[in-house]
Every structure is written in C-alpha cells, then in structure tokens.
Amino acid sequence: MRRTLLFTLFVLACIGIALVTLLKEAPPPSTASPEPAASATPSQPAWLQHPLTTLGEETLTLGDFKGKLLLVNFWASWCPPCLAEIPELVQAQNDFGDKGFQVVGILFQDRADTASLKAFVQRKRINYPVIKDDPGKIQQLSQEMGGVFALPMSLLIDRDGKIVKTHTGQLHYRDLENWLKPRL
Template sequence: MTRRLLVFAFALILFTLPLHAADDTGINTPLTLTDGKTLRLPELKGKVVLVNFWATWCPPCLEEIPELIKLQSTYAERGLVVLGIDYMEKPDREKLVRFMEEHGINYPVAYGETRVVQGLAKALGGVFALPVTKVLDREGKVAKAHVGGLNFNEMKKMVEPLL
C-alpha cells in the first residue's frame, strides 16, 4: 500500500509540472513508436483507440498489461487500436523494446520527451496519475476516461459500444 502511495505521489508531481511551449505537443504530437515509426493520433481516425498512459515502474500499470494484450487480440479486427504511451523521464527505446518482448506486448507503444507526452496528455483532458486510459471514438474524440487500473471486462465495457 505504501509503495502504491509513493508511486501515485511521484506520478502526480511529474504530471503537474508546467508544460513548455512547443509546436510538437497536443493532439497532433508526433509520437515515436518502438519500431521507429512516428504516429499522430489523427492518423487513426476511423478506428476506436484505447490510449493507455503508463510506465514500466508503475505496479498498477504492469497489472494491466495482460488485460491490454487480451483486448488488442480480441478487438483488433473490429477496429480497435490499443496504444500505450510510456512515460519515462529519459526515453530509452532499447529498454522499452526489451520490456515489451519480456511481457509479450502485442500493441504499439509510443514514448517521448516529458514535454511531448505531457502535451498529448493535456490535449486528451489531462493525466494526473498512472495508469490513465482514454478511449477515443472513431472521430478521434475522447469518449471515455479512467484513472487507475482496469481489468479486461472493464475495458471491454468502455470499447464495445464504440466498435
């Protein structure tokens, strides 16, 4: 319990730091994926997108990973894209790729500089703790949001009506 409180407090501090003005933040933020490609959320218009803000150091985030893997496998053919946004102070692609391989992550994961991730988070209504899940409808608008861990059935209830 104490560890979770510390993780929550740390995440709260990190996500409330002031944002720097930049042209590459917000909904059009170019997200760097672990495969080296870039992606902007508007490119996924027409799909239902579950955006999961998480970190490798966050215990509730780690508990969600198997649920997100199952969700991606179950609903990809119906137009769902699970997109992980990893929050790290110093982006490290190799470390993240190893982590994804070790955990069998089957959905794209983006990472980036703190200001870029925070800019996207702000554009989607804010992220003040981890994990945070935002579900975007096929028009790219936030239709559902949740702070804290989710299980498969809770995720299913968030995405199924939009598919």
C-alpha cells in the first residue's frame, strides 16, 4: 500500500514538473490582435491563407504552394535534432524540387536575431524558404495545423492542401523519400 502511494505521488510530481516546464516555455501572449485569415473554404483550410514573412522579408502563404507536395518543418536554431535534419531536407529539396516538392521551414519559439539566422541559413546552404518566428502568428498557425508539441515537427501536405503525414523528431531522408515517391 505504501509503495503504491509513493509511486502515485512520484508520478503526480513528474506530471506537475512537466506542466510547469511546458507552460514556462510557451511564448508570451501577443498584445497585438492577430491578423484575421481570409475566410476558409471547405477545400482550403484557414492555415493555408495566413500571411507569413521569410527571413528575406518576403510575404507568402502556405497556400502559395498549392499543387505541390509541401513539407512544412517547424524547427529552431537551438534544437540539436532540428539542426541534424537540415542537410537531409536540403538534399530532398535538391532531389525532388523539380518534381513538384517544396520544403518550407518555420522557426518556432526561436528568438535569435534575423541577421544571425540569415547567416546560419547561408552557412547551412538552406535552399528553401525559412519563415521568421512571429509568436502570435506562428503559434496560431501551428494550433490550426494540429499543434506543435516537440521540435522538430514536419507535416507533409498533399497537392490539394491536406495534411497527409506528420512526424515529430528528426526526419531522415529515407523516411521522407518513402513518403514522397508514391505521391510524385
């Protein structure tokens, strides 16, 4: 009986610590009102229509890539598995980009300055758009896409704008290739 009680208290303490950690790491709520997305249609979810800003200050939406297989990769410059998968994403963009595939990297909970991130992108030879972390916009986008619970997180979106695969953790080239080949 005493062991069961101790074990239960231990589990509850672990859950409490995990919750405090998760809540502590959440970005502060935005004081600006979020930009409303254009009204969604049954064939196009709202998250495809959010205006996003790249590190190069270009504005785009995920809907701009409709007609392509799109890999949306949520990552951060402080995340070791995120950094480890970048060369494989670059290789996939090289190998499949001309076949209707596109990677889009979205910085998530990353407060590094834009100049450092631009230098990082050049150093790593990232050949796909990288979206800046705007806490209000990116948090809303991620929630509409089902939530980001760990980094890296990748979502494969088909040519019609439907999420068909999700992967949490480092994505390896071979796994991505297996996802893509039947769809290209």
